[in-house]
Amino acid sequence: MSYTNSVSMDDGNMVFNLMPNADFGYKVHGDPFSTNTRRVLAVLLEKGISYEPITVDLKTGEHKRESYLSLNPFGQVPVFEDGNIKLCESRAITQYIAYVHSSRGTQLLNLQSHKTMATLTMWMEFEAHQFDPFASVLTWEQVIKPIYGLETDQTVVEENETGLENVLNVYEKRLQESRFLACNTFTLVDLHHLPNIQYLLGTPTKKLFENRPKVRTWVDDITGREAWKLACDHDKSWFGK
Amino acid sequence: MDWTKKVYRLVPNWKRESEVKNLGYKVHGNPFSTSTRRVLAVLLEKGLSYESITVDLKSGEHKTESFLSLNPFGQIPVFVDGNIKLHESRAITQYIAYVHSTRGTQLLYLQSHETMAILTVWMEIEAHQFDPFASKLTWEQAIKPIYGLETDQVVVKENEANLEKVLDIYEKRLGKYRFLACNTFTLADLHHLPNIQYLLGTPTKRLFEDRPKVLKWVGEITGREAWKMACDHEKYWFGKQTK
Numbered sequence: 165m166s167y168t169n170s171v172s173m174d175d176g177n178m179v180f181n182l183m184p185n186a187d188f189g190y191k192v193h194g195d196p197f198s199t200n201t202r203r204v205l206a207v208l209l210e211k212g213i214s215y216e217p218i219t220v221d222l223k224t225g226e227h228k229r230e231s232y233l234s235l236n237p238f239g240q241v242p243v244f245e246d247g248n249i250k251l252c253e254s255r256a257i258t259q260y261i262a263y264v265h266s267s268r269g270t271q272l273l274n275l276q277s278h279k280t281m282a283t284l285t286m287w288m289e290f291e292a293h294q295f296d297p298f299a300s301v302l303t304w305e306q307v308i309k310p311i312y313g314l315e316t317d318q319t320v321v322e323e324n325e326t327g328l329e330n331v332l333n334v335y336e337k338r339l340q341e342s343r344f345l346a347c348n349t350f351t352l353v354d355l356h357h358l359p360n361i362q363y364l365l366g367t368p369t370k371k372l373f374e375n376r377p378k379v380r381t382w383v384d385d386i387t388g389r390e391a392w393k394l395a396c397d398h399d400k401s402w403f404g405k
Numbered sequence: 406m407d408w409t410k411k412v413y414r415l416v417p418n419w420k421r422e423s424e425v426k427n428l429g430y431k432v433h434g435n436p437f438s439t440s441t442r443r444v445l446a447v448l449l450e451k452g453l454s455y456e457s458i459t460v461d462l463k464s465g466e467h468k469t470e471s472f473l474s475l476n477p478f479g480q481i482p483v484f485v486d487g488n489i490k491l492h493e494s495r496a497i498t499q500y501i502a503y504v505h506s507t508r509g510t511q512l513l514y515l516q517s518h519e520t521m522a523i524l525t526v527w528m529e530i531e532a533h534q535f536d537p538f539a540s541k542l543t544w545e546q547a548i549k550p551i552y553g554l555e556t557d558q559v560v561v562k563e564n565e566a567n568l569e570k571v572l573d574i575y576e577k578r579l580g581k582y583r584f585l586a587c588n589t590f591t592l593a594d595l596h597h598l599p600n601i602q603y604l605l606g607t608p609t610k611r612l613f614e615d616r617p618k619v620l621k622w623v624g625e626i627t628g629r630e631a632w633k634m635a636c637d638h639e640k641y642w643f644g645k646q647t648k
Contacts, residue, residue, distance in 0.1 A: 237574045238534055249519050253529035260522040279489050282500040289493035292532060294478055334477045 186268070190215040193235060194242030195222050196402035199303060199359030200254040201242040202395050206355050207258045209391035209401065211269035217402045223312075255292060255356060262352050270391070272352045284346040287353040291345075298328040299360035306367040325369060332372055332379055339378035344385075354386045362387060362396060430455040433475060434482030435462050436642035439543060439599030440494040441482040442635050446595055447498045449631035449641065451509035457645040463552070495532060495596060502592055510631070512592045524586040527593035531585075538568040539600035546607040565609060572612055572619055579618035584626075594626050602627060602636060 190208070192215050194201030208215050220226050220241050228239045235243045236252040243250055244257040251257045262272040274280040301324045305316045338345060346353040361383055364370060373383045386392065394401050430448070432455050434441030448455050460466050460481050468479045475483045476492045483490055484497040491497050502512040514520040541564045545556045578585060586593040601623055604610055613623045626632065634641050 237577065238530070249522060251522055251526050253526050253533065256522065256526040256529040259525055260518070263521075264518055278500065278504045279486075281503070282489060282491055282496065285499050286491050286493050286496035289496040290478070293493060331478075337477065 185212050185214040187214045188246065191218055191245040192216070192242050193218045193220050193232075193245070195220055196398035198222070198241050199300070199363065200240070202359045202362075203254040203356060204242050204244060204257045204261075205395040205401055206358060206392055207261045207272065207352070209394050210272060210355070210389075211261060211265050213261070213265065213269070215405070217405050219402070255288070258352055258356065271349065272355065274347050274349075274351055280347065284351055284353055287346045288356060291353060291356045294331050294334075295328070295357060296360065298324045298331065299357075299364065302328065302367070302369050303360050303363045306369065307363045321369075325372060328369070329372055332376055335382075336376040336378050339382050344382065350386065350389070354382070355392075358386060358392055358395075362392075427454045429487065431458060431485040432456070432482050433458045433460050433472075433485070435460055436638035438462070438481055439540065439603065440480070442599045442602075443494040443596060444482050444484060444497045444501075445635040445641060446598060446632055447501045447512065447592070449634045450512060450595070450629075451501060451505045453501070453505065453509075455645060456647055457642045459642070459646065495528065498592055498596065511589065512595065514587055514589070514591060520587055524591055524593050527586045527591075528596060531593060531596045534571050535568075535597060536600065538564040538571065539597075539604065542568065542607070542609050543600050543603045546609065547603040561609075565612060568609070569612055572616055575622075576616040576618050579622050584622065590626065590629070594622070595632075598626060598632055598635075602632075 190213065192201065192204060192208070194204070194217070196202070196205075196217070196219075205215075220232060222241070226232055227236075227241055233239055235250060238252060240252065242254060242257065243252050244260075245251075246260075251260060258272075266273055266275060274284045302321060305321050305324075309316055335345070342348055344350050344354050361373070365373070365383070365387070373379050430453060432441065432444060432448075434444070434457070436442070436445075436457070436459075445455075460472060462481070466472055467476075467481055473479055475490060478492065480492065482494060482497065483492050484500075485491075486500075491500060498512075506513055506515060514524050542561060545561050545564075549556055575585070582588055584590050584594050601613070605613070605623070605627070613619050
């Protein structure tokens with residue numbers, strides 16, 4: 165089966181709205197405010213797949229206790245359950261769902277050819293190895309630490325903003341040739357960026373996105389997606405379930 | 406389906422030079438770089454030939470305009486297949502492993518969504534749990550001295566403490582499976598090789614030696630023919646340049 169690049173983001177959103185939810189008995193152990201948990205929710209929602217959310221209380225350290233470590237020995241959220249399969253690492257989970265349900269809901273891969281998939285895989289690696297190291301530290305310092313009553317280290321923020329600026333300069337050039345990062349349609353690559361970007365838009369770091377016109381358009385596009393807004397709505401997408 | 410038998414039938418293929426497939430692949434990199442070796446390992450496991458083009462890291466060639474036009478992040482390796490240029494070693498290894506999935510060593514586990522999912526999880530674990538500590542330890546103890554810089558023992562201690570926790574989890578896992586993802590060698594194991602190889606030449610090697618299952622696994626994967634070739638810079642890098 166081949167998918168053309170002519171599917172627009174609007175079609176993706178429309179498909180999302182009209183599609184009934186499919187139930188495969190999936191469970192997500194996590195926290196609705198965790199970037200990694202939201203990454204997984206985003207894919208499930210883009211695909212119109214329902215799931216049972218099971219809250220892991222990070223504040224009381226539930227993720228470091230024996231009972232949770234038997235689910236994920238690395239003591240991190242989320243853990244995704246599909247029958248007797250238990251998966252950790254959000255980017256492995258998102259890929260699993262995107263492949264298993266590749267013909268359902270929003271098309272998140274670019275399965276036309278080995279070459280298009282190679283470009284997509286490469287950009288997924290960029291997000292993981294170039295963007296995330298800086299973006300996640302900035303999220304931790306400015307958003308998470310205050311929640312735990314810890315003080316933001318401005319030196320660390322400055323350092324990581326400089327690192328992130330270099331990455332965003334590369335993104336700015338790329339987005340002149342391509343509407344989204346991997347190709348002209350929204351894919352898993354763009355989705356993987358969402359959790360950190362969402363938090364950083366509420367911090368001074370947002371100026372890094374605003375200063376770059378193509379990046380800014382892209383950020384607006386991807387954060388404006390229905391499925392993403394739902395992933396961030398913890399009442400509807402987590403506690404309401 | 407007995408996949409172990411299929412794997413053993415395919416293994417000798419890569420050894421016969423005349424059968425090595427030449428698809429015009431090029432690798433821009435450096436034979437001592439961990440990321441470059443990660444890519445070479447896959448090409449060699451698959452019996453694929455390639456042209457090696459050295460990027461002189463010491464003189465900062467990877468930050469020059471001409472190299473940045475190949476990879477704007479200024480990192481090696483860059484893999485060229487016709488008009489497609491790929492960077493990020495783990496994207497390159499996956500590309501080669503998928504395109505040539507029926508050739509040479511079987512590095513994926515495509516016969517089941519479930520096992521491919523577990524393999525993907527272990528590739529992510531290598532990238533996000535193992536590599537952050539292992540690559541810093543390699544940098545401090547193996548690379549910095551080459552550039553005449555001093556090893557920071559505080560950083561080494563910190564990262565060893567973290568790596569130990571990761572290896573404790575590996576020890577449990579390898580008590581159930583011969584390799585990380587399943588009972589056959591896959592990309593998940595291969596991705597670990599470049600850092601492990603360097604760390605075996607540093608005091609950090611005791612972290613592997615203290616854990617019997619991990620030690621056995623390290624012995625098996627570093628003993629693979631293709632891996633030894635990937636580390637042989639005379640034959641498998643400088644011997645493959647066309648200049």
